[in-house]
Amino acid sequence: MYDKRQKAIQNALNQNNLDALFVTNFYNILYFTGFRTLVPHEREAYALVTKKSTYVFSDGRYVDNNQFPISKQTSNSNKPIFKLLSPKKGLMKHLKEIISEEKIVKMGFEREDLKWSEYNTFQKTLGVELIAQDRVGIKIRAVKDTQEIGKIQKACEIGDECLHDISKTLRKGLTEKEIVWNIEKWIRDQGYETAFDPIVAVDANSAVPHYDPKNGNGRVKRGSLVLIDMGVRYEGYNSDITRMFFMGKQSDEVLNAYQTLLDAQTKTIQHISKIRKSSDIDIFCRKLITENRLPPYPHSTGHGIGLEVHENPKVSGTSENILVPGNVFTIEPGIYIPGKWGMRIEDTVLITSDNKIKMLTAYPH
Amino acid sequence: MYDKRQKAIQNALNQNNLDALFVTNFYNILYFTGFRTLVPHEREAYALVTKKSTYVFSDGRYVDNNQFPISKQTSNSNKPIFKLLSPKKGLMKHLKEIISEEKIVKMGFEREDLKWSEYNTFQKTLGVELIAQDRVGIKIRAVKDTQEIGKIQKACEIGDECLHDISKTLRKGLTEKEIVWNIEKWIRDQGYETAFDPIVAVDANSAVPHYDPKNGNGRVKRGSLVLIDMGVRYEGYNSDITRMFFMGKQSDEVLNAYQTLLDAQTKTIQHISKIRKSSDIDIFCRKLITENRLPPYPHSTGHGIGLEVHENPKVSGTSENILVPGNVFTIEPGIYIPGKWGMRIEDTVLITSDNKIKMLTAYPH
Numbered sequence: 242m243y244d245k246r247q248k249a250i251q252n253a254l255n256q257n258n259l260d261a262l263f264v265t266n267f268y269n270i271l272y273f274t275g276f277r278t279l280v281p282h283e284r285e286a287y288a289l290v291t292k293k294s295t296y297v298f299s300d301g302r303y304v305d306n307n308q309f310p311i312s313k314q315t316s317n318s319n320k321p322i323f324k325l326l327s328p329k330k331g332l333m334k335h336l337k338e339i340i341s342e343e344k345i346v347k348m349g350f351e352r353e354d355l356k357w358s359e360y361n362t363f364q365k366t367l368g369v370e371l372i373a374q375d376r377v378g379i380k381i382r383a384v385k386d387t388q389e390i391g392k393i394q395k396a397c398e399i400g401d402e403c404l405h406d407i408s409k410t411l412r413k414g415l416t417e418k419e420i421v422w423n424i425e426k427w428i429r430d431q432g433y434e435t436a437f438d439p440i441v442a443v444d445a446n447s448a449v450p451h452y453d454p455k456n457g458n459g460r461v462k463r464g465s466l467v468l469i470d471m472g473v474r475y476e477g478y479n480s481d482i483t484r485m486f487f488m489g490k491q492s493d494e495v496l497n498a499y500q501t502l503l504d505a506q507t508k509t510i511q512h513i514s515k516i517r518k519s520s521d522i523d524i525f526c527r528k529l530i531t532e533n534r535l536p537p538y539p540h541s542t543g544h545g546i547g548l549e550v551h552e553n554p555k556v557s558g559t560s561e562n563i564l565v566p567g568n569v570f571t572i573e574p575g576i577y578i579p580g581k582w583g584m585r586i587e588d589t590v591l592i593t594s595d596n597k598i599k600m601l602t603a604y605p606h
Numbered sequence: 607m608y609d610k611r612q613k614a615i616q617n618a619l620n621q622n623n624l625d626a627l628f629v630t631n632f633y634n635i636l637y638f639t640g641f642r643t644l645v646p647h648e649r650e651a652y653a654l655v656t657k658k659s660t661y662v663f664s665d666g667r668y669v670d671n672n673q674f675p676i677s678k679q680t681s682n683s684n685k686p687i688f689k690l691l692s693p694k695k696g697l698m699k700h701l702k703e704i705i706s707e708e709k710i711v712k713m714g715f716e717r718e719d720l721k722w723s724e725y726n727t728f729q730k731t732l733g734v735e736l737i738a739q740d741r742v743g744i745k746i747r748a749v750k751d752t753q754e755i756g757k758i759q760k761a762c763e764i765g766d767e768c769l770h771d772i773s774k775t776l777r778k779g780l781t782e783k784e785i786v787w788n789i790e791k792w793i794r795d796q797g798y799e800t801a802f803d804p805i806v807a808v809d810a811n812s813a814v815p816h817y818d819p820k821n822g823n824g825r826v827k828r829g830s831l832v833l834i835d836m837g838v839r840y841e842g843y844n845s846d847i848t849r850m851f852f853m854g855k856q857s858d859e860v861l862n863a864y865q866t867l868l869d870a871q872t873k874t875i876q877h878i879s880k881i882r883k884s885s886d887i888d889i890f891c892r893k894l895i896t897e898n899r900l901p902p903y904p905h906s907t908g909h910g911i912g913l914e915v916h917e918n919p920k921v922s923g924t925s926e927n928i929l930v931p932g933n934v935f936t937i938e939p940g941i942y943i944p945g946k947w948g949m950r951i952e953d954t955v956l957i958t959s960d961n962k963i964k965m966l967t968a969y970p971h
């Protein structure tokens with residue numbers, strides 16, 4: 242599996258006339274090498290893919306003799322070669338050694354991930370030509386293989402089941418925090434992980450698309466409108482779904498808006514069958530809301546999903562992505578009336594190898 | 607509170623001859639403005655501190671009329687001024703407007719946080735002198751005020767209580783994953799959050815300092831050695847503690863090593879009363895292990911803790927930090943015998959305003 246993925250980078254090396262690519266993105270390192278540190282926003286590992294080999298660099302805290310044996314590795318091995326970072330031999334020493342051994346002249350780096358200070362150190366130390374690369378790993382990851390699709394599908398199915406059970410527990414008096422905790426407990430009790438901290442937003446709180454229930458005090462009342470945005474992580478792969486729950490009779494304003502939103506989302510998913518340009522899909526969906534005199538939503542229409550909850554392809558007005566088979570992404574328009582209510586409907590969809598649109602989330606709308 | 611913090615940056619502006627500092631670090635934005643997005647590793651907000659004002663930039667997904675009212679704000683207000691990012695008016699347009707209004711010429715940025723691509727865009731677009739700054743916000747955050755210390759103290763106390771209850775549930779047959787989940791459930795059931803995913807490592811797994819129980823299959827047996835590294839987040843502030851639990855009689859090798867480790871940790875904490883240089887503390891602690899013919903641990907002796915689990919001051923051999931009153935940090939030496947067993951003892955300590963060392967974690971060793 243990693244062989245195939247490393248070949249994909251090596252093709253990119255050839256295309257971009259590079260001798261190596263230095264990889265810092267947490268999920269790209271995981272994707273290309275299988276190596277994973279504990280916290281995505283703490284820099285504790287690096288990778289380097291050359292024309293001959295793939296190297297992972299990390300420190301003694303992660304040394305695991307089973308997964309990444311340090312000894313007995315040669316650069317002919319198919320597995321990534323683990324290089325131990327220590328106070329005596331840090332990243333720069335290791336890189337200089339490999340650069341010299343493999344005669345690396347042009348080294349690409351991830352322009353959207355490398356920090357200014359890292360670039361600065363490289364420039365002063367390495368003596369190679371540093372060439373900014375635009376989302377190499379991210380673009381490769383956007384096309385999922387059968388195994389990855391299977392994992393996302395399974396994550397979506399677990400999410401559907403969770404929503405099914407949670408919907409039965411919704412009742413007057415529950416706080417947003419309690420519902421969040423019920424969702425998390427359900428997922429963990431089944432032995433899975435959450436894809437992200439669930440968003441549960443009641444009534445006016447649902448008008449804030451990225452509402453954080455940790456900082457709120459919402460509570461379900463008779464007639465409340467409840468937005469639940471949640472996902473499951475299954476073997477590293479994520480699902481994402483948003484549904485609205487109405488706790489009793491709603492005003493015509495709310496019901497009409499919901500119907501408009503549902504129509505817009507359904508038609509947009511049908512529209513993908515005909516059009517492959519992300520930005521057109523975004524514009525199409527947005528228009529179905531605004532032509533009904535409802536306000537445009539302040540976020541993109543969708544996002545790719547996989548190892549990360551938000552990845553390529555982006556479905557937004559400024560996206561340059563063209564959707565292709567193997568892409569998995571969400572379609573999630575919303576309607577938000579600040580201070581009053583908000584709603585969003587989100588599903589995870591796949592473009593199959595025979596170019597059809599498949600809904601991976603199936604919980605009823 | 608934010609007034610005082612913003613003044614601290616403004617002092618830094620004067621000292622470093624800057625007109626403004628552009629802030630991208632998730633926790634620095636939170637610390638200086640109170641604004642928090644959902645996921646630390648996704649860039650969804652920015653801040654700019656000038657000599658006159660503090661600005662926060664984020665998009666419509668976070669608009670909350672209560673917390674950050676967009677209208678009715680003037681630059682004379684003490685509160686951060688919220689600037690809404692939209693497809694029509696993005697970050698560059700907003701920054702250029704402020705740069706022109708406030709006549710900003712020299713703009714600092716966080717060298718350890720800004721991405722290469724962000725720097726590149728700034729350089730092409732903004733027409734200001736961009737000056738790399740070394741951990742400005744991180745250094746300010748390293749000295750905690752009374753309120754922050756109170757929150758960390760409380761987080762430590764909750765952690766102690768959790769360990770007390772969890773220790774009673776440890777028994778033969780439990781998997782690492784089950785113990786992790788019991789810890790998480792305990793914390794969440796009390797209405798708090800975990801500081802990080804707890805590490806529970808049984809027997810040989812404990813020899814990997816950053817062992818991830820999600821990827822393992824450890825299970826408690828008769829005579830097992832169990833390492834638990836966990837923390838609590840209370841009102842945004844974290845605690846961190848590691849304890850060893852012995853499920854029955856241990857070999858002399860293990861018992862002697864434990865005694866050496868405990869002595870080393872105790873003496874190091876006493877040593878801080880005399881010495882303030884982080885690197886000396888690291889060397890002191892390490893020597894107490896190695897002079898007993900035990901292997902040096904492959905991580906630093908400790909780390910600052912606060913809004914982040916790992917922050918300044920660092921207690922490592924290469925650290926330049928001098929410890930001062932208000933610093934809160936861990937002391938956590940370990941002994942790891944790959945393939946056999948590992949152990950670590952970790953406490954969170956404070957340097958008080960009268961220059962004394964106070965243990966914030968109190969669960970018995």
